[in-house]
Amino acid sequence: MLGAFDYVRARSVEEACRLLAERDDAVILAGGTDLLVEVRNGLREPKLVIDVKAIDELARLDPSDEEWMIGAAVPLNRLAEHRAIRESVPALADAALSIGTYQLRNRATLVGNLCNASPAADAAPVLLTLDAKLSVAGPKDFRTIPIAEFFTGVKRTCLTDGEVVTDIRIPAPPQGLKTVFFKQQRIRGHDLAVVNVAGSYDPTAKTLKVAVGSCAPTPVLLEPTEATGSTAAIAERVVELAEGATSPISDVRASAEYRRAVLPVLLRRLVDRLLSERSGA
Amino acid sequence: MTHEIVLTVNGQTERATVPASMTLLELLREPLHLTGTKEGCGIGECGACTVLLDGAAVTACLVLAVEADGCDVQTIEGEANDGQLSTLQQAFIDAGAAQCGFCTPGMILSARALLDRSPNPTDEEIVEAIAGNLCRCTGYEAIIAAVRRAADRIGGEGSDG
Known part of the structure; x- marks a missing residue:
């Protein structure tokens, strides 16, 4: 038995927000693969668990012309198996598939990965480079939060009382967008990231966006870079930006020294993969 | 409550x-x-x-x-039907894919889910499907062989049973 909480299967976003605002110690349950482990380990003691998986609109996965929408109840496997996602933003599918095991990904959600707000959240770097936004419903109104403003610290987000993330929106990827995700982990099987990096390159705008996870209290989006000049020179610029924007610590997975050593390696590889087929490079 | x-x-x-x-x-x-x-x-x-x-x-x-x-x-x-082992269960026995047996039920259900969505999986797909099932005895090779064998037999028979 996982403690002593009650359970409600919310039927609407309004109901979920109302319950979350009214009740002390209420939490949202999506996949439960982080929440139930934390409850079991005594790290959280909710009194009420609000299951949002039965809310129809949260199960929507809808890549349309202008904006792609991924509902808060969409499990990672469903996202990663979606053809348009795999073809247009393969890094998002790769990041999703790097989380947990097959069984976990049948439950765990993309939104849950973000709301858990681990510095190592594998979905975060990719979504940062794609300018994703979170749709948030509150007791009174709705708001949209750019993902770069969402994380405020280790396991902390800018959500306030009664706010529920309903979906993630991504601007439809521009023609020819290249995306790459790399994750350094201790073993080949499932593991949390020692360092994770993601990048997107828009060949029309010639902009390169790179984000880094597991190297600071939150995942970090680096200042976008103009992709002109040699690939090696651009990579060194990205490495320099990353070194200024991160502050790795030592933990059970790796030492700060190791993270500082491996980060530039991953970034050079990332930039090379993103830019190597540039015309005129 | x-x-x-x-x-x-x-x-x-x-x-x-x-x-x-x-x-x-x-x-x-x-x-x-x-x-x-x-x-x-x-x-x-x-x-x-x-x-x-x-x-x-x-x-x-x-x-x-x-x-x-x-x-x-x-x-x-x-998984068994009327006391008759499924092709997948029989393949685990034939390949010697169980030792202590503790992981075997979960292993078989992960393999069942794989064969339901991908009846003729590659070895890579088999490995990915069972990556979330830890086995401390077999070293996995016999388990991969069992799933491969079950897929071949089910493909040959046209149904599982």
């Missing part, structure tokens, strides 16, 4: 009164006496409690019993 739930387990309708914090694993093993589903780590790392929830492989330790209300659950006890 308790909840009245109704679910289908291995084709049978089951009704239960469960506390909100009871896991699906606890429901299966205790009130329902389906002890083929094992508890290993209890935190979704080892896969010993893998069952099919509406056809999808999940770790039953990280699903609340109340979340399974209205769902269809298959456990290892539902």
